[in-house]
Amino acid sequence: MARIVGGIGCSHAPSIAHSYDRKLQKDPMWAPLYDGWEPAKEWLTRLKPDLMVVVYNDHMNRFFFDAYPSFALGAADRYPQADEGWGPRDFPDFPGHAAFSWHLAQSLVEDEFDPTICQEMSVDHGILSILPLLTDTHWPAPIVPIAANVIQHPIPTPRRFFRLGEAIRRAIESYPEDMRVLVVSTGGMSHQLHGPRFGFLNPDWDNEFMDRLEGDPISLTKLTHAQYMERGGAESVEIVMWLAMRSALGEKVRRVHRHYYAPMLTGYGLVAFEGA
Amino acid sequence: MGSTYRDEPIAGTTVFTGARSHQGYRINKLAMSLTDQAKRDAFRADERGYMAKFGLTEREMDLVARRDWTGLVDAGGSIYVLLKIAATVGQNLLQIGAQMRGETLDAFMAGRPGKQGTAVERKG
Numbered sequence: 001m002a003r004i005v006g007g008i009g010c011s012h013a014p015s016i017a018h019s020y021d022r023k024l025q026k027d028p029m030w031a032p033l034y035d036g037w038e039p040a041k042e043w044l045t046r047l048k049p050d051l052m053v054v055v056y057n058d059h060m061n062r063f064f065f066d067a068y069p070s071f072a073l074g075a076a077d078r079y080p081q082a083d084e085g086w087g088p089r090d091f092p093d094f095p096g097h098a099a100f101s102w103h104l105a106q107s108l109v110e111d112e113f114d115p116t117i118c119q120e121m122s123v124d125h126g127i128l129s130i131l132p133l134l135t136d137t138h139w140p141a142p143i144v145p146i147a148a149n150v151i152q153h154p155i156p157t158p159r160r161f162f163r164l165g166e167a168i169r170r171a172i173e174s175y176p177e178d179m180r181v182l183v184v185s186t187g188g189m190s191h192q193l194h195g196p197r198f199g200f201l202n203p204d205w206d207n208e209f210m211d212r213l214e215g216d217p218i219s220l221t222k223l224t225h226a227q228y229m230e231r232g233g234a235e236s237v238e239i240v241m242w243l244a245m246r247s248a249l250g251e252k253v254r255r256v257h258r259h260y261y262a263p264m265l266t267g268y269g270l271v272a273f274e275g276a
Numbered sequence: 277m278g279s280t281y282r283d284e285p286i287a288g289t290t291v292f293t294g295a296r297s298h299q300g301y302r303i304n305k306l307a308m309s310l311t312d313q314a315k316r317d318a319f320r321a322d323e324r325g326y327m328a329k330f331g332l333t334e335r336e337m338d339l340v341a342r343r344d345w346t347g348l349v350d351a352g353g354s355i356y357v358l359l360k361i362a363a364t365v366g367q368n369l370l371q372i373g374a375q376m377r378g379e380t381l382d383a384f385m386a387g388r389p390g391k392q393g394t395a396v397e398r399k400g
Contacts, residue, residue: 014359014369059356064308065297083311085363151356153293157279194355195346197288198373199388225281234289235355264388265369 002100002172002179006047006256007249008040009213009242010130010270012056012186014084017129021089029263036259037133040272043256044134049141049182051097053104053168055161055244056126056186058147059084062118068152069116071164073108074123074145075101082122091128097142100175104144107171113164121145126186141182150187150238158228158240159221165247172248185245189260189267192233199265200233206267207260209239213271214255217246232267242271252276292354300352303340306330307357316364345372 016033024030061082063069079094098119105117123145131139146164149155156164165183172181189206192198209232212220220243228237246253253273260269281291290296297304306327309315319326327337339347340361348358355372362372374384 060304060308060354060360061311065301065304065354083313085310085316085360087313151292151354152297153291154280159279192289193369193373194349195288195290195376196378198376199384200288222279224279226284226286229281229286229289229291234286234291265373 002051002175002177002181004169004172004183004248004250004275005049005180006043006275007183007185007245007253007273008044008134008270009185009245010037010040011188011266011268012126012129013266013268014125014129015264015266016133016268017089017125020129020132032261032263033268034133036261037270039257040259040270041134041136043272044140044182047182048180050179051100051144052141052182052184053144053146053172053248054127054184054186055146055148055164055168055241056123056184057150057238057241058082058126059124059151061124062122063147065152068149069147070149070156071113071115072121072147073101073105073115073117074121074143074147075105075117075119076121079143079145080122081128082124084124089128091132092138094123094127094139095142097144100142100179101144103175104168104171107174108167111167111170113167115146121147123147130186146244148241150241153225155225155237156240157221157225158223158243161240161243162217162221162247165244165249168244169248169250183245183248185242187241188232188236188239189269190232190236190262191266193235193265195234197233201262201265201267202232203260203262203267205231206262206269209242210258210260210269210271213242213246214253214273217243236267246273249273250275290349296352297354298352300348300354302330302332303336303348303351303353304357306332306340307353307360310360310364319364343367343375346376349376
């Protein structure tokens, strides 16, 4: 039987990718982020997951508004990176696990989630900006990407993401092979990328969100998208994806690590949990 | 009211709704096409000719030609896709942001919230 051995929620951002590619790990602005995530990297190295289910969003790299799926599930043995406009980064493709993906598809549909199932799926900075900070191995385990629409409203409700995580857990626990699975959600935290409110940050809200995610995640399912956008900025609504990771871990969690740093345009947050 | 967004006004914010996605479809489709090096080269070689193939109106083409990011968002552009135009013409998100706030880049960089000390680092 497969089982969940841990969960990570973290921000994703092109800026993180740029800092990595420019080797700014020791730069005064970036060192707090890299140093701050190091304990999560050490934990992940010890944890040795066999598979990583990653809930993230595509930024119009694989998908466009001609047909934009609310949920899209990768079902491939290989996921190349998308060219986001700056050209490709120097990383190999991600390995996938098509057999697990099809099991997940079956289980999700029986659970009344009906994702678009993608046998070809390039992935973008929603996954690729953060994993190099969490592992020196490229890559330590196959990924199963689940892309969600958090860009073009109407977007799925916070409660829907919470239920998605519960469905992911049921799928993992019904997979017949022994497998240690990490569930990852990326996105957020506070930021706004347009308008007079460009550059908006709300560290107090970001930290309150991480508090509540750990101890009272149900309360976060009761907020509206408008409330998320007021508190964290319009583009920060993507933080609702973290609810999928949290609910997949079960009712109680043990926090392994937490870090927050907001030097620029986006609150960079990270939490790592194990089931309790 | 459900927990989806239904046009509640948020100060300083243009939420990317279905109506905006419909309005800005041509602009966003043009921008999306720039995820390919050959197309970026073609755009740079002849911006207007390239844009015409996507059916942009004269006014929309003018917005792109002026790098008027505020105008492009008002016209239904998604910032995530507009970034691909910016990448192609050598601008970045900070320059876009400064323009949207009506500031110079230097003024924005000097005053941005993360630099004013509101950023906090908190562990465990």
